[in-house]
Amino acid sequence: MALKVGVIGTGMIGQDHIRRLTKVLSGVEITAVNDIDVERAREAAPYNAEVFDTPQALIESDNVDAIVICSWGPAHEEQLLACIAAGKPVFCEKPMVTSEESAIKVIEAEVAFGKRLVQVGFMRRFDSDYRQLKRVIDSGVVGTPLIYKSVHRNASVPSHYISDMCLNDTLVHDADISRWLLSDEIVGVEVRYPRRSNVGGNDLKNPVIVLLHMAAGAIVDVEISVAIQYGYDIRGEVSGETGVASLPNRPATVVTDMNGIRQAMPEDWRERFIEAYDQEFREWIIAAEQGTATGPSAWDGYASTLTADAALRAADSGKFEKIAMIEKPALYGEQHAMAAE
Numbered sequence: 001m002a003l004k005v006g007v008i009g010t011g012m013i014g015q016d017h018i019r020r021l022t023k024v025l026s027g028v029e030i031t032a033v034n035d036i037d038v039e040r041a042r043e044a045a046p047y048n049a050e051v052f053d054t055p056q057a058l059i060e061s062d063n064v065d066a067i068v069i070c071s072w073g074p075a076h077e078e079q080l081l082a083c084i085a086a087g088k089p090v091f092c093e094k095p096m097v098t099s100e101e102s103a104i105k106v107i108e109a110e111v112a113f114g115k116r117l118v119q120v121g122f123m124r125r126f127d128s129d130y131r132q133l134k135r136v137i138d139s140g141v142v143g144t145p146l147i148y149k150s151v152h153r154n155a156s157v158p159s160h161y162i163s164d165m166c167l168n169d170t171l172v173h174d175a176d177i178s179r180w181l182l183s184d185e186i187v188g189v190e191v192r193y194p195r196r197s198n199v200g201g202n203d204l205k206n207p208v209i210v211l212l213h214m215a216a217g218a219i220v221d222v223e224i225s226v227a228i229q230y231g232y233d234i235r236g237e238v239s240g241e242t243g244v245a246s247l248p249n250r251p252a253t254v255v256t257d258m259n260g261i262r263q264a265m266p267e268d269w270r271e272r273f274i275e276a277y278d279q280e281f282r283e284w285i286i287a288a289e290q291g292t293a294t295g296p297s298a299w300d301g302y303a304s305t306l307t308a309d310a311a312l313r314a315a316d317s318g319k320f321e322k323i324a325m326i327e328k329p330a331l332y333g334e335q336h337a338m339a340a341e
């Protein structure tokens with residue numbers, strides 16, 4: 001029997017996930033949708049799906065086994081807590097929540113429930129290139145990782161994107177993938193602003209360099225550029241004691257013609273990570289059918305929230321800002337392991 005899924009938030013990524021769950025993946029049926037914009041929910045609702053007036057009613061419906069949350073970040077805490085109270089597996093887009101206090105509430109509720117229910121939408125962990133990079137690092141072939149360079153370049157960002165969002169919206173992907181690749185926690189953050197780009201709006205402090213200090217001593221050097229114009233460019237490179245392993249931007253067909261030799265760039269995250277999103281949901285469906293969750297956890301959501309908060313403080317102070325984590329509950333065990341493929 002198909003897993004009955006309710007989707008909360010039917011905006012840009014909500015619609016993309018509805019397309020994926022109805023047209024790409026199997027073993028799943030969307031039975032319910034909700035959005036504060038009711039008209040948008042109606043337009044996005046697949047045939048036969050019920051449009052609910054409130055997230056709470058959708059979560060509690062007997063016709064919903066598991067939930068996908070694609071609403072705005074500040075709405076996530078209440079919706080996640082309702083899913084945990086109902087004992088239903090939930091996939092929540094990043095950011096899991098927008099404050100440390102909220103993240104701890106979600107962790108405490110899940111721990112009290114006694115079983116993992118929450119998966120956070122850090123799709124890079126499901127990308128085949130990142131998985132290969134992790135295999136190489138874990139094999140020890142480049143020795144102990146000392147430096148990781150993470151490049152995150154967007155062609156452009158919407159007009160509502162403000163400078164802080166480089167740190168509390170975009171950086172969370174680099175923070176999470178760094179923790180996962182290096183099997184380590186972030187203990188402090190520095191932020192530096194180089195010469196400002198005049199492209200993409202005068203108010204935007206762009207680009208930005210963020211240094212993530214890892215517990216074992218490695219440093220992650222993150223470049224975030226959000227108005228690079230030429231495309232979506234995601235790269236990573238780990239320098240170990242005895243070698244270097246790189247993740248270039250995803251290779252595309254090489255075209256040779258009278259204009260020279262060139263490769264197309266992905267336009268945006270939907271194109272670059274399309275297979276990663278599919279795989280993320282394939283694994284989520286398998287776990288949700290068992291009434292649980294695997295993949296990035298509420299602990300990972302908490303860690304990225306702390307990193308975003310510390311980065312905002314570091315941007316203000318110009319100094320190293322320390323991160324202090326609560327003790328990790330046993331429920332989150334060996335959280336850096338790669339999920340079964």
Ligand SMILES: NC(=O)c1ccc[n+]([C@@H]2O[C@H](COP(=O)([O-])OP(=O)(O)OC[C@H]3O[C@@H](n4cnc5c(N)ncnc54)[C@H](O)[C@@H]3O)[C@@H](O)[C@H]2O)c1
Binds near residue numbers: 011034037070123269
């Ligand atoms: N993993 C990724 O790469 C990735 C990419 C894009 C967006 N996101 C995340 O996904 C989430 C949604 O982003 P988006 O780009 O689709 O935004 P969006 O604005 O296009 O859509 C969000 C939708 O949620 C609805 N909504 C807001 N609050 C709600 C509430 N309380 N209850 C019900 N519906 C509510 C809005 O009306 C809107 O339709 C954000 O948290 C964003 O950070 C993740």
